[in-house]
Amino acid sequence: TFVQSYADGEATDTIEKMQSGDVVLFENLRQYDGEKANDMRFAKDLAGYADLYVNEAFASSHRSHASIVSLPKLLPAYAGIQFSQEVEHLSKAFDPQHPFVFILGGAKFQTKIPLIRSFIDTADEVVVAGALANVLLKQQGCTVGKSLLPDADMDVADLLEKDHVHLPKDLVVEDADGNARTTEACEIRDDEMQLDVGKGTMQLITDTLDEAAFVVWNGPLGDYERGYGKTTDRCAKLIADTDAVSLVGGGDTVAAIQNLDIQHMFSFVSTAGGAMVDFLADKTLPGIEALQGK
Known part of the structure; x- marks a missing residue:
């Protein structure tokens, strides 16, 4: 049974009519402001429908929302099977086999730059691609044209000092008219934006993965949503073909x-x-903290 509205006990009748084996699915919790505001009153409304709590939403457990951090305080609370597997497998990155290769792409600047720093002394090789690379290229003195950057400047000079941090060698760029070309990483024109890595960068990734025993990969190498997905697909196949332990996400x-x-x-x-990303950077999440000691 699907329930659209359930605040203030609206779904009580539906819950009370449940028989053994029935399943009731509530609409997305974030439709209510109380969820995102971590409102204890909203959490108590939810608790009134249940006898116990199981968190199987690891992918949402970095958010300090009512159903993630307050609801577990009100009921017997447990981690779900997938949730536990996430913690078990991702925790292997804290004591990895070597050589350890860390590949980061995408555009989540505020979380992924700190993540690089968290693993800078653990990983043997770090490859930075996607829009994330624009931050380091700009710090290096390269012109990045109209490529995506964070709203505020980020100081990443410390990362550029590390020999095992690798930036794209070449990039696929587009101008305002949609004309694409491949160029050296530091030769983007003012009217162009970076949308993917080139063949030279893919060779760098291939060589880096050649001896890898452990690989973590999060984030596409190019603008996947705009159709620049071939290098991301190629990276996936390269990692899949290695004998390394491989943890991927995003x-x-x-x-x-x-x-x-x-x-x-x-x-x-x-x-x-x-x-x-948050779990790898912090070794915990709000949703994990809420279950500890339960």
């Missing part, structure tokens, strides 16, 4: 893997994007 990353139908070729495919 919406576009997982979409590429699913489109290629090669999920089974990775050690673990995370259901999470932002939560995976």
